[in-house]
Amino acid sequence: MQLQPYLRSHTRQPQFLGRMVLAILVVGLVLAYLVQAPAAVDNVIVLRESPEGYEQHHDQMRQFIAEREWWQLWWAIPRSMWLDIVPGPALLAALTGACWFAFAVQAGQPYRTGGIRWPLAAVAVVLGVLSIWPTLFAIYWQEYEWNLVLGNDVRQGLKFFILGVGLREELSKLLLFLPLVPWIIRRGSEREALLVAACVGLGFAMEENIGKFSQGQDTSARFLTANFFHMAATGLCGLALCRAIWNPRQRLGEAIAIVLLVIFVHGMYDALLVLPDLRLYSMGAFILFVLLSYQFFHELRTWWEAPGETISLTATFLASVAIVIAATLVYLSSLVGLQLAAKSVIAPAVSLGAMVYMFLREMPESIIDV
Template identity: 35%
Template structure:
């Protein structure tokens, strides 16, 4: 019976049937576990936040309006106004790109409130304290804060103790105008007064770091209250500047540990298992299980650990080299290639190196390729947790669907070239250089387009697989040669795709509902389609 699932009566391998079966089972198990474990859908506020982060501003605004009628508070007002401002900016950008005032996206996504309706709601439909702060921030956005409103907000910020949100909003206003030191002062006062907004202390400390006020940061962190309120990544950044490597490792470890929980963890775990199954078939695990099982497990663990040197390089790039995303297209392209792509590929290569002596003694070409792929999968698994935590489903789901294979293929190719270079430097030096530039360039292009929706975003990012898939499959063909018995590599690949797609849909449905989930997965599925096309065509030709 199970054999018929994978092989037709005529002896041909099946792809669609096992893929649909795996997808349906994944959905059934995912929703059943959610129901059994009493996992509820995201709250309306979480759902609206996810929609905003994913560019679905009209849908988010409808939820925020309802929330403001049910339980008005400043956090919702601020999220509502920020969402509305982003919607206006997004639609202006679309109209400029289309050179038309007829915005088809607005018709399909729904309308947002007009400006008069928002002003009326802030003035008349909210409690007085919330209304004051809402009108202040609305005035900041329109560059038209009335003198009376500003005086009241300033008075509330100066009180002892200050009123909530007053210093935070003044800090945001100062930061927008470029008065970073003033902004930091406001943020610190807000964060130190209200523990639930301790993130404002991080905002203050990072602003001081950004303007190289390291002596001031050093002094503030000597205050036990500031130290307790500061986050681990802020302390890590400071420790790197101070070259206190022991403290840097400790703070990074604490920060890293906090990510290993919740939906991101189980999604990443299931996805990693699906792709590990594909790697096991690719690496002919059954032929040498005593050697290959420990090798692949250790390689995966090293891939997860490669996030640590990556975080270290991020801190060095930001604090020492000032290599950050700026919004300028040309500079950002350079940042993503020579910043993001280079540091991540270098970190994975660094953690692959401990496997080289083992592979030289007991391994072969296939072991090198698959061990490299498993290092890439470990890195992707850890990174996937962060994608989910960010809440930007629009690009996050595209990453989740495709980044596993991206890292597996790139690291597998790069690890093979590195292994050959270390074996014969003179012979393989030029090849290693070409592969390094190829992998780092593709990596940078993938991240660049995913971070710039205005340039085509995720759709252009998926074209990376047009260039990546064939070299990886060529490496597979050169290393693997003859097929073994059992499920084929192509079938294992299709099963992995089906499981990951099912897990992604289950999570997205809990976050924003099934309709929005399907829409947000569209871009990632384009990448999946490209991968399937090349795999089916290439592997069947091998």
């Protein structure tokens, strides 16, 4: 049996893909059972004691904020990011990030004309990690200068998530995407614009997830969807920006509208998941995630060139989703036990399932027709 023809044939068969996904999930479930915590008192994640110098450094940062020493605060943030790193969440973020990076590069068909250049995509991931830097600065600045804090009031909560979270995160990611824009503009590849920008979003999501887990927050409900949500959001914004540069007369207004819409969608997505008064409408977050995924895959389909690679993009995508779910289940089980870990994973896994449907429906290697 020749391996290449076998893979080209089988990785496009629904039965083979189904067995592959099931096998990955079963392995994850078995590992989760083997490493589960003996007993979980509650759903609070405690990862480690604060490293040496952690409290002193954050006290110094609070002093900079109180005295409006913004320049000193700016240069203090990288050390804060370093002190927040915990090995467990970092390894989980690296594994899931590697899965999505592999998908992004393959989707860009690097060996075809106009395909993505994978070194540029790798740099984009690094820049995405660094985009947390201006984001953290904006958090402190908005809180002090705009009094933008999360409150119990719905109006204040929406203001916090849209003008705060959505605005600062999307603009920070675009800011770190800008150094790569000249390389993309000269080549004129919309496919590369979409996927390199998506890799910036991926880097941001990886670092953000490490920080949230390291602070002991129960972020499992959003961890599974965060990577692709940021990839899709930044990818669409980055593509809109490049289109505006290529054709400013016809595309500038469209680019501004898309960026503003993504900021609004980002803010509403988080608000619907977090604000207690909006929990009844949390299904809206699911709908927003699905629509964002649909638009990303719709753009990606435009430039797909057949025939595809030996291993189908569908196989890479489904394996990535399954590995992300399995790895998250294993890690959470080691902290809070298998039962709580499974409960935490179910809801976001459903969202990922809808995203999978959109992919299978939209991409040329589709195995779903309706």
